[in-house]
Amino acid sequence: QVQLVESGGGLVQAGGSLRLSCAASGRTLSTYSVGWFRQAPGKEREFVAAHTYINSRTIHAYYADSVKDRFTISRDSAVSLQMNSLEPEDTAVYYCAAKTGYGVGRSPVAYEYWGQGTQVSVSS
Numbered sequence: 165q166v167q168l169v170e171s172g173g174g175l176v177q178a179g180g181s182l183r184l185s186c187a188a189s190g191r192t193l194s195t196y197s198v199g200w201f202r203q204a205p206g207k208e209r210e211f212v213a214a215h216t217y218i219n220s221r222t223i224h225a226y227y228a229d230s231v232k233d234r235f236t237i238s239r240d241s242a243v244s245l246q247m248n249s250l251e252p253e254d255t256a257v258y259y260c261a262a263k264t265g266y267g268v269g270r271s272p273v274a275y276e277y278w279g280q281g282t283q284v285s286v287s288s
Contacts, residue, residue: 166191166277170260173282180250182284186260187242197263198243201272202256211270212258213237213245219266226268250286257281
């Protein structure tokens with residue numbers, strides 16, 4: 165069982181930045197592909213970005229078109245999501261998720277483990 169903990173959410177004005185972090189309680193995320201998803205009120209959970217094992221030695225970063233060039237996913241001891249040029253449309257609860265196996269997962273069903281979520285609110 166992998167317990168994921170997100171941190172770094174908050175309230176920011178449009179054009180501002182936030183950095184989210186996802187860590188695994190008591191273990192490393194180094195062998196898992198990790199994705200970030202978000203869910204706004206009344207909407208389905210949507211893919212934001214993923215740091216994904218393509219094979220045993222290769223990791224790629226993938227982004228939703230809506231965040232490409234604004235958000236950056238990175239990994240050290242945790243998996244972080246740097247969010248720049250935030251827009252009111254980015255307001256949502258952001259979740260990190262982890263999965264085993266190879267290949268990008270853009271659907272929530274691809275992921276086995278989920279964090280509790282962190283609120284990101286962007287004011288206009």
